[in-house]
Amino acid sequence: MTLAQLKERSLLGLKDLDKEEIESILERAAYWEKHPVKVHGGQQGKFAANMFFENSTRTRFSFEVAEKRLGAEVINFSAAASSVEKGESIYDTVRTLESMGIDVGVIRLKPAGLLAELAEKIKVPLVNAGDGNNEHPTQALLDMYTMRKQFGSLRGLNVSIVGDILHSRVARSNLYALRKFGANVSFCAPDNMQAKELDAPYISMDEALKADVVMMLRVQLERHESGMLNSAEAYREQYGLTVERAQRIAPHAIIMHPAPVNRDVEIDGVLVEHPQSRIFPQMENGVPIRMAVIERALS
Template sequence: MTTATLVKQRSLLGLKELSKEEISSILDRAAYWEASSNKVEPVQQGKFVANMFFENSTRTRFSFEVAEKRLGTEVLNFSAAVSSVQKGESIYDTVRTLESMGIDAGVIRLKPIGVLAELAQKIKVPLINAGDGNNEHPTQALLDLYTMRKQFGELKGLTVSIIGDVQHSRVARSNLYALQKFGVNVRFCAPETMKAAELDVPYVSMAEALRSDVVMMLRVQLERHESGILSSAESYREQFGLTEERAATLAPHTIIMHPAPINRDVEIDDALVEHPQSRIFPQMANGVPIRMAVIERALA
C-alpha cells in the first residue's frame, strides 16, 4: 500500500465518503477512551499534532487540544489571526511549512470550501477536518452520533429533526451523511431563506419536527440579520426557536441537542439549555473521547 493511500485512510476530511463500519469503529474506540480511568494515556507520546485554525474557534480547538494532550502528543497551536497568513502567506504555504517542520498530523479549520480537499492531495501527513466552510464538520457529527447512541442504544430507526439554518450549516450536512448510513430518518425544518435545495431531505413544520427522538437546534448566525436572510432574532425565535412552550410538547424520551455556541433565547430558550432532556453539555464532553479516537486513528 502506498504512503499516499495510508495517509488518505488515516485522514478525516468528511463523513460523506466514510463507511458505516469505519464510523462505527471510531464510535467504539471513543467508548473505550471515555471508559478509561486515566486522565492521560501517553500512547502517542513523541508525536506532534498541529492545530491550524484559519477560522475562529474556541470549543472545537480546546476539545482537540484536550484530546491530544490526553493521548500524550506534543501540541502546536496555530492561529491565523497572529500568523503570516495575515501578511499574505497562503494556507497551503503555512500547512506545508508545518509539515516540513515534522508534524505527524494536522487539525484544520478554514472557511473556503474545497481548499482542504486540495491540501490533502499535496500534504503527506494525515489531516483532520475541524470544519470547512459550510461543507462538513465530521468530528461534531461523530460526537452527535455518539451522544445519540449512548442515549438510545442504537441509531437505526431513530427520527432526528435538524432545525435552523441548514443552508449554511456544515453540522447539518455531516450529520445527514452519517445518520443516513445507519438507517436514521432525518428531517429538516428551516425558514425558506435557510433551506438547502441540493440536499435530498424532507422539510417538515416546526410542530412535526418536535415529534422526533432527537431535536437538534442549529446555531443562528445573527450577522445574517444584517444581510436580510434573517428578519430578526425575535421573529426567528417566535417561528423556529425551541421555546419553553414548544419543549413542553416533546415526548418524555426526546432529547434536545445543539452543536454550540448557543444563542440563548434565540434558537433555544435559556431555561432549556440545561433542561433534563437536554444533552448539550454532554455533547461537548463526548467531543473529547471522539477526538481522541480520531487523532489516534490519524497517528496509527
C-alpha cells in the same frame, strides 16, 4: 506514507466514509470514555498541530485536550481571518508546519473545497475541524455517539435538525452519517436558510418537535440581513425552541445543539440545561471521539 495510507488515516468528511469505519471510531471512543487514566502516553513523541484559520474556542480546546490525553505534543496556530484570506497563504502555513515535522494536522478553514486540495499535497494525515459550509465530521461523530448512548441504536431514530441548514456543515455531516446507520433525518428552516441540494425532507416546526432528537443549530443572523427573519425576536418566535415548544417534545426525546448557543434566539436559555438537554454531554463526548480520531491518524 503512501497516498492510500494517508487517506485511510485522515478524516476529511463523513460523506465518503463507510459505515464500518465510522462504527470503529465510535467503538474506540467508548473505550477512551471508560479509560481510567486521564493522560495515556501512547502517542508520546508525536506532534499534533491545530491550525485554525477560522475562530473556534470549543472545537480547538476539545482537540487539544484529546491530543494531550493521548500524550502528544501540541502546537496551536490560529490566524485572524483577515491575515490568511488566500488559499495560497493557508497552503504555505500548512506546508511550513509539515516541513517542521508534525505528525498530524487538525484544520479549520473557511474556503470550501480547499481541504481536499491540501490533502492531495500534504504528506501527513489531516483532520477536518470544520471547512466552510461543507462538513464538520467530528461534530457529527460526537452527535451520533451522544444519540447512541441515549437510545442504544441509531436505526429508525427520527432526527430533526432546525435552523440555518444552508450554512451548516454540522447538518451536512449529520445527514450523511446518520443515514448510513438507518436514521431518518428531517430539516426545518425558513425558506432563505434551506439547502435545496441536500436530499432530505423539510418539515414544519410542529412536526420537528415530534422527533426523538431535536437538534437546534446556531443561527448567524448577520448572514441573513436581507432575509425575512433578520431579527432575533422574529427567529425565536417562528423557529426557536421556546419553553412552550419544549413542553410538546416527547418524554423520551432529547434536545441537542452543536454550541456555542445563542441563548433566547434558537433556544431559550433555561432549556440549555433542561433534563432532556444533552448540550453539555455532547461537549463531554467530543473529547473521547477526538481521541479516537487523532489516534487513528497517528497509528
